[in-house]
Amino acid sequence: MLRLLSALMLVALASGCGQPAFSPSSRVVNGEDAVPYSWPWQVSLQYEKGGSFHHTCGGTLIAPDWVMTAGHCISSSLTYQVVLGEYDRGVEEGPEQVIPVNPDGLFVHPKWNANCVSCGNDIALVKLSRSAQLGDKVQLACLPPAGDILPNGDPCYISGWGRLYTNGPLPDKLQQALLPVVDYEHCSKWDWWGFSVKRTMVCAGGDKQSGCNGDSGGPLNCPTENGTWQVHGVTSFVSGLGCNTLKKPTVFTRVSAFNDWIEETIANN
Numbered sequence: 001m002l003r004l005l006s007a008l009m010l011v012a013l014a015s016g017c018g019q020p021a022f023s024p025s026s027r028v029v030n031g032e033d034a035v036p037y038s039w040p041w042q043v044s045l046q047y048e049k050g051g052s053f054h055h056t057c058g059g060t061l062i063a064p065d066w067v068m069t070a071g072h073c074i075s076s077s078l079t080y081q082v083v084l085g086e087y088d089r090g091v092e093e094g095p096e097q098v099i100p101v102n103p104d105g106l107f108v109h110p111k112w113n114a115n116c117v118s119c120g121n122d123i124a125l126v127k128l129s130r131s132a133q134l135g136d137k138v139q140l141a142c143l144p145p146a147g148d149i150l151p152n153g154d155p156c157y158i159s160g161w162g163r164l165y166t167n168g169p170l171p172d173k174l175q176q177a178l179l180p181v182v183d184y185e186h187c188s189k190w191d192w193w194g195f196s197v198k199r200t201m202v203c204a205g206g207d208k209q210s211g212c213n214g215d216s217g218g219p220l221n222c223p224t225e226n227g228t229w230q231v232h233g234v235t236s237f238v239s240g241l242g243c244n245t246l247k248k249p250t251v252f253t254r255v256s257a258f259n260d261w262i263e264e265t266i267a268n269n
């Protein structure tokens with residue numbers, strides 16, 4: 001039996017993406033410590049300042065040497081590294097992989113405009129200077145097929161090392177929160193996000209049940225019918241009024257609007 005189990009697990013790992021070896025918990029709360037390594041595609045994007053590296057954004061491992069993050073996370077004048085297999089940022093736990101990023105490894109979407117976050121295209125790809133070693137604690141995310149739109153209320157999770165509450169401290173342990181999808185029809189109502197939300201975005205959360213402890217650039221993780229996960233969003237913006245503002249869901253770049261750009265960028269670099 002044990003042998004069969006481990007054989008099954010190897011098959012699951014070999015088949016590629018979206019199947020954490022450590023299952024995420026699915027409690028409905030405002031934001032909580034994630035189960036360690038249950039979002040094995042979650043990365044910490046860090047920039048160098050004064051000789052040390054500082055966490056700035058989340059990101060998603062989509063190929064052994066490619067990370068997807070937000071356009072607003074990248075500044076071409078900075079030096080970056082990516083940490084994979086991270087859980088508690090305050091402790092060296094063993095599974096961490098620290099991989100430098102070369103200056104020519106930063107690819108921000110050509111239509112991203114830092115002066116107009118609500119215009120969309122807040123997505124970037126980061127090429128790692130070497131491939132990650134995949135295993136039970138570092139795994140690739142699955143992306144949805146092009147054009148895939150989730151229904152209102154779909155139970156997705158945001159994950160990240162972002163603040164626990166507006167202006168709160170940065171947590172050491174990876175956080176997660178249930179953020180049900182708010183479809184475009186609801187999210188674009190005048191008293192929700194109105195014209196600030198575009199069809200190339202995904203809204204999620206925006207009521208009392210949702211937290212906002214995620215982090216820019218990080219994933220919106222959504223379940224599929226067969227128990228695997230797909231990353232449908234890249235965390236883009238929240239309301240200036242505070243993370244948990246009613247009728248102001250967290251807004252993500254919709255990954256399924258950018259499959260072509262992602263595939264082309266990876267193929268050409």
Ligand SMILES: *[C@@H]1O[C@H](CO)[C@@H](O)[C@H](O)[C@H]1NC(C)=O
Nearest residue numbers: 015142224225226227228230
């Ligand atoms: C699970 O479902 C997703 C989305 O429908 C599909 O892409 C994937 O291949 C399926 N995986 C398995 C292991 O059945």
